[in-house]
Structure formats: structure tokens, C-alpha cells
Amino acid sequence: MKIEHSSVHKRLFRYTIPHKKSFFLAFTLLLIATAADLLGPILIKIFIDDYLTPKYLPLQPLVWLASSYLLLQLLKIVVQYFQLLQFQKIALQIIQQIRIDVFSHVHRLALRFFDNTPTGSLVSRITNDTEAMKEMFVEVIAVFIQNGVFLIGIFIAMFMLDVKLAFYCLVLLPFIWGLMKLYQHYSAIYYGQLREKLSQLNAKLHESLQGMSIIQLFRQEKRLRSEFEEINDEHYKAGMRNIKLDGLLLRPAVEILYILAVILVLSYFGISVADSPVKIGVLYAFINYLDRFFEPVNEMMQRLSMYQQAMVSASRVFDLMDEKEKNPVMTGEQKQGVQKGTVEFRNVTFSYDGVRDVLSDISFTVNEGETVALVGHTGSGKSSIINLLMRFYEQQKGDILIDNKPLSSFSNKQLRDEVGLVLQDAFLFADTVKRNITLHEDHFSDEQVKAAAKFVQAHAFIEALPNKYNEVLVERGSTLSSGQRQLLAFARTVIRNPKILILDEATAHIDTETEEAIQEVLRDMGKGRTTIAIAHRLSTIQHADCILVLHKGKIVEKGTHAELLNKCGLYYNMYQLQHSEKEENFSKETGVKEIYTELIE
CATH class of the missing domain: 1.20.5 (Single alpha-helices involved in coiled-coils or other helix-helix interfaces)
Incomplete structure (x- = not known):
């Protein structure tokens, strides 16, 4: 997985722009804390060379020296706390915005994208990958900035102590840089594999949980376990490759450089002692600074693994945010929404994959107040017609019109405010019954909610629930029967009083007795509305004004129930x-x- 770090860095940097003032404050505090930390060895050097070595120990100067050292240490601790707090606050705010952006972007993507992308993979990007990005902002950037400033300060202090030796120590920088580049190259490969396998694990887990009943029914546990185990093993191998890389190129390699640096300094002072006396304070300060120099390098090297994970994760998240296949949007200038509800398809052709047409040259008209039923065998194209009318997909050829105006001239809000859709598989949120009907639209009163529920025969079972309309449902409403979930979906549509009603096998999960009542309700709902109904049970659409029979993406028959039987x-x-x-x-x-x-x- 090749990652363009410069591109990812630029996009991440854009998220820091709104926090410029906070960054300036945090950076100022960082400079103060670094200066206080670096002045400590200087004060100890002064004490050793000016007072301890010559055995000159006046009380007042030493008290001032000791007090200054303690105050600097206290200042460093206090300022470091606030600068770390400030950096982490900024980091959390940035990652919070990234999560909101990617979550919002996913909601704007076309259904075609979700058809081809495993849900578990998307979940992994929105949760695991953004979490890795958070660690980079919280851990990596703050540490890199803090230690980067600290290293610059150390070199400044070294040059103040001994210019020649400081220049010798600069030789270490290319080795450290080369070590970091080598680690970055190989870890990018291994972390890319690691993240991809984690995404596949999430996808397999999601698939298993969604299809648990089928897995148990057909005894697929062993096969699924084997597939999961195989992916998990590949994830383990990728992780082990990365651990070996960390073990080789992080602390051990830096420790070797540190030992070489100490040898260099001691050798320098050992050679210099032949020409002039060595100041013990200077030697102490240099060794102290070297130790302080390599500790930040160690910290930065150890966080390179987090950085590399974050780069891989950020690349995956930004790839998702760059996905261009969004929902079809309004292209005309239609100011009014749906008025009458007349629907017309003119020579419409559509394909999901761009290769095989699932609809071919479809033409029909549904006038205001009429009910048209779509029937046909599985795969004949019934649901595809509904998907096009709802603008979940865009047709390749032909025109779809509402009130003689192109579908594309309506905004999605205008269209979906006036088109009610009830699907075969009713989706319910983990929320109260009332909010599953109103979908958090507060302009609906309690009376309207109850009226809608009564209209679709749902009021009785809702009243039997412990908390009635305030009963909190679990995910997908799984504690309710299929029929009860469907009735709530009906109520959700009825309360909005749409001009166009679309029913996609809407009574498939309702028992016969309830269905008879619902059919009466639907006939009442259809009065004055354009209704398009997909039906498998032909007995439910006998009263339709027109029935369209589809076969292999084409309309092969058209007429009323009686006319079609006669044919x-x-x-x-x-x-x-x-x-x-x-x-x-x-x-x-x-x-x-x-x-x-x-x-x-």
C-alpha cells in the first residue's frame, strides 16, 4: 500500500488551521518549558566549575543558585502540564471534526458504493482508523514538536559549551535520519497489511453477526471459524513482522548510536586533556545533554510506529472521503415540490454494473390517485424501478418525470418529503417507538403519532408494551415481531401524508388477518394519492388500476387483474x-x- 505522506500531511494540516491561536499558546508554553529544562545542566555546570572544583563555597550565591535550579524545575513541571494539556485538547478537537466529516460524507454516498463495499470495512475505517489518527495527534505530533524543540535547544546549549565538539556531534544526525527513513519505508508496508487484515476481520465479524440465524441453521460455524481463523492468522503474521522491525530499528539501534556518541565525547576530552585541563562541569553538561538528546530520539523513534499506523489509517480515511460516487442531486431549478404526484417513466434503461441491463426500455404512467402494481419473478426489475424513482440510483437512458417535470429538477428533500416508501424489511432505530415513527421531527404531536398508529392497526400492540409509545426498542427492533416492525414502518409513512406512496412487498411479513385490515387501510390511503406497489402475492393487488408484469427487465404485460387473467x-x-x-x-x-x-x- 503506497502512501503519499505529503498529501496526507497537507490534509491533516488543514484541520489545524482553525486552532492557530491555541497552537501558538501551546507552542509558547513548550518553548518556556524547554528553556527551563535546558538551563538546569548549565546551572549545575556553573556550580561544579565555579564553586565545587575551586572549593569556593559562599553561602548566598549557592543559595541563589540552588533556588534558581529548584524554581526552574518547578516552572518546567507546571508549564509542561499546561502545554501538554493544550496540545492534547487541540488533538482531540481535530480528530472529533475528522470523525464528523467522514461520518457525514458516508451518508452522502450513493447506494451503489454500499453495494460494492463491505459494511465491516467501512466501520473499521470510521472507528479503528480514526482512532489510530487520534493517537497520532495526541501522542505523536505533541511528542515530535516537544522533542524537536528540545533537540534544537540541546544543540544550542552544546554550541555554547564547546563549538568544536558540538560540530562533531552533528555527524550523528544523518545516521538518525537514515534510521528513521529506513523504519518508515518498511513499516509502511507492514502497517498497510495490518490495517487491511483488521478491516477484513471486521467485515467477516459483521457478516457473521448479521447472518447468525442462517449460520446456525445450516451449520456453517466450522467454515466461518476457519475463514476467520485464516484472516486472523494473516493479521498475526503482519503484526509479528512489524514487531520484529520495531525490535530491530527502534531502541536497540538508537542505543548503539548513543554509545558511539558517548565514546566520541569521552575520546575528545581525553585527547584534549593533554593540551589543557578539562573542566569537569563542561564534561558533565555534555554527557548530560547527550543523554537528554538520545532520550527524545528514543521517544520519537518509538512513536514512529504510531505515526506510521496513523499515516496508513489517514490514507484509508481520506480515500473514503475522496469517494466521488454520491447520491444523485438536483440539476434543474425546480422551486416547487411535488404537487399532484403523476409519475411517468419514458424509455428508461438502467444497469447496476454498467454491463448488464436490469431494466430495458421501461415506459409507463401512473396518474394522480391511481394505483399501479408491479409483479414479476425475482430479478425481473421491480425493486430497480423503485430505486430509480427514489433517486437512489441514476438511470443510464430515458427520462423519469413527476408532474411532467424531470426527476432531476427536484431536490432530494422535495422528492422525499412527498414520496412515502415502505420496504419489505422494515428498519427500526434503537430508540423509542414514538421517535421511530416521527424520526425526531418535533412538529408531530402525540395525537398525530397515535392517529397514525391507529390508522395502520399498530396502536393496540404499542399500548400493550410496558412503556407504550416511550418503549425503547433494541437495535433493528428485534424484540418485535416482523409484522409489528412493518406496522411501525407504515405509521412512519402515514404520519407524513405523502402524495406518492411506494410499497415494496410491504405486507410480506404481516399475518393474513392483519393483512386484510392493512389492505383496507392501504385502499383508503391510496385515495387521492399515486400508489406504486410491488407485490409477490397477487391477491393483494387485484384492485389496482393497472398491473405491470415484468420479465427480465422488460414490461411484458399490462392491464387490470381481470384483463391479464383473460390474456x-x-x-x-x-x-x-x-x-x-x-x-x-x-x-x-x-x-x-x-x-x-x-x-x-
Whole structure:
């Protein structure tokens, strides 16, 4: 995985711009703390050379010297605390903004993107990768700035003590730089592999949790465990490669450089002693500064691993934020929203992958107040028509019009405020029943919520819940039955009073008794509204004004229920098949009841 560090750095730097004043304050505090820290060895050098070595120990100067040293140490501790607090506060605010930006961006992406991207991988980028970026801001940047300033200060102090020896010590810098570049090169490869395998682990885990019932039903536990174990093993190997790299190029290599530096300094002073006496204070200060020099280098080297993880993670996050395939947006200048609700498809052709057409030359019109049903075998293109009408996808050819105006001339808000969609699989949030109906739109009153629930026959079961409309549902409303979830989805749509109603197998999970009541409700809802209904059970759409029969992405038949039966075509065959299955099921149920009655008697 090749990472353009300069590009990532620029994007990360943009997030620091709103915090310029805070950065200036933190940097000023850092300079003060660094200066206080570096002056300590200078004071000790003065004490050794000016007072201890000549055995000149006047009380007042020594008290001032000791007091100055203690005050500097106290100042360093206090200022370091506040500068660290300031840097970390800025870092957390920056990563908070990045998370909000990537989360918001994902909501604007087209459904086509989610069709091709595993959910677990997205979760990994928004959580794990941003967490790694947070560690960089909190740990790496603050430490690099602090230690970078500290190293510059150390060299300034060294030059003040001995210019010639300070120049000799500069020879160490290319070796340290080369060590960091070598580590950066190899760790980029290993951390890229590590993050990719972690993303795959999340994707596999998400898939397993979502399909747990199927996994247990078909005894797929062993296969899934084997696949998960394989990815986990690859993640382990990538981690071990990185640990070996850390163990070789971080502290051990720096320690070797430190030993060479100490040998250099001692050799210099050893050679110099032949020409002139060596000041013990200067020797102490140099060794002290060398020790202080390599400790920041060690800290920076150890945080290079965090830095490299963050660069890989930031690259993955920014790749997601650079995803261009967003929801279709308004291209015209339509000021008014949907007025009547007339829907027209004109020669519409559509493909999900750009290769195989799932809809081909589709044309039909649904006038205001009419109900049109879409039927056909699985894969015939029924749901694709709904996806295009809702602007989840963009058609390749043809036109879709509402009230004789192109669909693209309406904003998404205008369109979705007036189009109500009820899907086969009702999605509920982990929230109260009331808020699942209102979706946090506060302009709906409690009376409106109850009226909508009563209208769709949901009020009775809601009232039976412990907290009624304030009952908090778990994720996806899994504690409710499929039918109850569907009724809440109906109530969510009814309360918004849309001009266009779209039902995608909306009664598939509702029992027969409730369905009969719902069908009556839907007929009442359809009055004065444009209704498009996808149905598998043909008995539910017999009263539709027009039925469109789709086959392999084309409309092959059109007409009312009676007209289509008279044609004896595809619709007739589908109806006969369902009718015979219904009679067969009824006969089986009747036979079971008779056997059960005989056993009782």
C-alpha cells in the first residue's frame, strides 16, 4: 500500500488551521518549558566549575543558585502540564471534526458504493482508523514538536559549551535520519497489511453477526471459524513482522548510536586533556545533554510506529472521503415540490454494473390517485424501478418525470418529503417507538403519532408494551415481531401524508388477518394519492388500476387483474400457480386439523 505522506500531511494540516491561536499558546508554553529544562545542566555546570572544583563555597550565591535550579524545575513541571494539556485538547478537537466529516460524507454516498463495499470495512475505517489518527495527534505530533524543540535547544546549549565538539556531534544526525527513513519505508508496508487484515476481520465479524440465524441453521460455524481463523492468522503474521522491525530499528539501534556518541565525547576530552585541563562541569553538561538528546530520539523513534499506523489509517480515511460516487442531486431549478404526484417513466434503461441491463426500455404512467402494481419473478426489475424513482440510483437512458417535470429538477428533500416508501424489511432505530415513527421531527404531536398508529392497526400492540409509545426498542427492533416492525414502518409513512406512496412487498411479513385490515387501510390511503406497489402475492393487488408484469427487465404485460387473467399469459400462470399452492396448503392444514381432532376424540 503506497502512501503519499505529503498529501496526507497537507490534509491533516488543514484541520489545524482553525486552532492557530491555541497552537501558538501551546507552542509558547513548550518553548518556556524547554528553556527551563535546558538551563538546569548549565546551572549545575556553573556550580561544579565555579564553586565545587575551586572549593569556593559562599553561602548566598549557592543559595541563589540552588533556588534558581529548584524554581526552574518547578516552572518546567507546571508549564509542561499546561502545554501538554493544550496540545492534547487541540488533538482531540481535530480528530472529533475528522470523525464528523467522514461520518457525514458516508451518508452522502450513493447506494451503489454500499453495494460494492463491505459494511465491516467501512466501520473499521470510521472507528479503528480514526482512532489510530487520534493517537497520532495526541501522542505523536505533541511528542515530535516537544522533542524537536528540545533537540534544537540541546544543540544550542552544546554550541555554547564547546563549538568544536558540538560540530562533531552533528555527524550523528544523518545516521538518525537514515534510521528513521529506513523504519518508515518498511513499516509502511507492514502497517498497510495490518490495517487491511483488521478491516477484513471486521467485515467477516459483521457478516457473521448479521447472518447468525442462517449460520446456525445450516451449520456453517466450522467454515466461518476457519475463514476467520485464516484472516486472523494473516493479521498475526503482519503484526509479528512489524514487531520484529520495531525490535530491530527502534531502541536497540538508537542505543548503539548513543554509545558511539558517548565514546566520541569521552575520546575528545581525553585527547584534549593533554593540551589543557578539562573542566569537569563542561564534561558533565555534555554527557548530560547527550543523554537528554538520545532520550527524545528514543521517544520519537518509538512513536514512529504510531505515526506510521496513523499515516496508513489517514490514507484509508481520506480515500473514503475522496469517494466521488454520491447520491444523485438536483440539476434543474425546480422551486416547487411535488404537487399532484403523476409519475411517468419514458424509455428508461438502467444497469447496476454498467454491463448488464436490469431494466430495458421501461415506459409507463401512473396518474394522480391511481394505483399501479408491479409483479414479476425475482430479478425481473421491480425493486430497480423503485430505486430509480427514489433517486437512489441514476438511470443510464430515458427520462423519469413527476408532474411532467424531470426527476432531476427536484431536490432530494422535495422528492422525499412527498414520496412515502415502505420496504419489505422494515428498519427500526434503537430508540423509542414514538421517535421511530416521527424520526425526531418535533412538529408531530402525540395525537398525530397515535392517529397514525391507529390508522395502520399498530396502536393496540404499542399500548400493550410496558412503556407504550416511550418503549425503547433494541437495535433493528428485534424484540418485535416482523409484522409489528412493518406496522411501525407504515405509521412512519402515514404520519407524513405523502402524495406518492411506494410499497415494496410491504405486507410480506404481516399475518393474513392483519393483512386484510392493512389492505383496507392501504385502499383508503391510496385515495387521492399515486400508489406504486410491488407485490409477490397477487391477491393483494387485484384492485389496482393497472398491473405491470415484468420479465427480465422488460414490461411484458399490462392491464387490470381481470384483463391479464383473460390474456392467459405470464400473469395468468403466476396467479394459477399461487392459487394452486394456496389450495394445497389449505388442504394440508385441514388434514392436520382432522387428524388432531381424531386424536383428541
